[in-house]
Amino acid sequence: MKRIITAAAIGLTCLAGAAGAQAPQSATADVIKGRQAAMMLSGVAMASIKGSIDAGQPPASQRFATRSLSRWAHAVPGMFPAGSGPEAGVQTNAKAEIWTDRAGFEARAADYAAAADRLAELAASEDAAAFGAQWTTVRATCQACHDAYKVS
Numbered sequence: 130m131k132r133i134i135t136a137a138a139i140g141l142t143c144l145a146g147a148a149g150a151q152a153p154q155s156a157t158a159d160v161i162k163g164r165q166a167a168m169m170l171s172g173v174a175m176a177s178i179k180g181s182i183d184a185g186q187p188p189a190s191q192r193f194a195t196r197s198l199s200r201w202a203h204a205v206p207g208m209f210p211a212g213s214g215p216e217a218g219v220q221t222n223a224k225a226e227i228w229t230d231r232a233g234f235e236a237r238a239a240d241y242a243a244a245a246d247r248l249a250e251l252a253a254s255e256d257a258a259a260f261g262a263q264w265t266t267v268r269a270t271c272q273a274c275h276d277a278y279k280v281s
């Protein structure tokens with residue numbers, strides 16, 4: 130009985146050690162998966178906003194969607210921490226340039242955040258034409274970052 134308990138204790142110690150060693154890698158994998166999911170959801174939000182523009186709905190109907198987009202846009206740089214690039218051993222389309230040219234990447238993210246903030250502001254207005262034009266501006270900021278920092 131004692132031998133079994135000792136064996137179990139050793140087993141648990143090994144498991145705890147392995148989990149400790151794996152924790153950072155798993156946290157990085159979670160960040161990568163989380164940012165990929167949020168990027169996809171931002172695509173869903175953009176498509177839904179565009180649908181409302183094309184249907185002639187008032188900008189105010191898009192307050193929640195545009196605020197969500199703006200919140201996410203501000204979070205983007207922090208979702209690309211050091212070590213979450215191609216070397217992470219997880220499927221990612223993030224280019225190494227995100228870290229070798231950090232200033233450039235953060236400038237693209239700031240353009241996106243500013244454009245998304247403006248879209249959220251215009252959602253509170255009744256200026257449908259300006260709102261529609263700003264959607265196109267936001268879309269261009271997505272593309273500008275993808276062209277430089279995402280494997281297409």
Ligand code: HEC
Nearest residue numbers: 165168169171172221222223237238241270271274278279
């Ligand atoms: C500052 C840079 C940047 C901006 C701005 C940006 N993206 Fe991305 N996006 C990326 C990077 C880098 C990836 C790859 C992430 C990965 O695979 O880890 C990505 C991935 C994606 C993906 C693919 C997700 C997947 O794994 O299938 C979609 C969809 C996407 N972005 C949509 C958008 C949309 C829509 C916008 C604008 C509303 C946008 N992105 C703005 C950098 C950006």
